Amino acid sequence: MIASALFSKVWKAVAHEDDVPDASDEERAWKQILPAVALKGALAAVVKAVIHRSGATGVRGLTGTWPA
Structure with a gap:
């Protein structure tokens, strides 16, 4: 949805x-x-990477370890 709007x-x-x-x-x-x-494909890939990276950074902030 974010990628489509962008x-x-x-x-x-x-x-x-x-x-x-x-x-x-x-x-x-x-x-x-x-x-x-x-x-459209490039923007979708960038949005997906930002979401995944942000999630992994959040997990590391909460647990102290990078998710596998």
């Missing part, structure tokens, strides 16, 4: 479009869809 904001800023390309959108070309999907 993606929408970044896409609007980068592409200057309100409508995000969808892979099943017949009106969009590959050159519009592929960058959007790549950006």
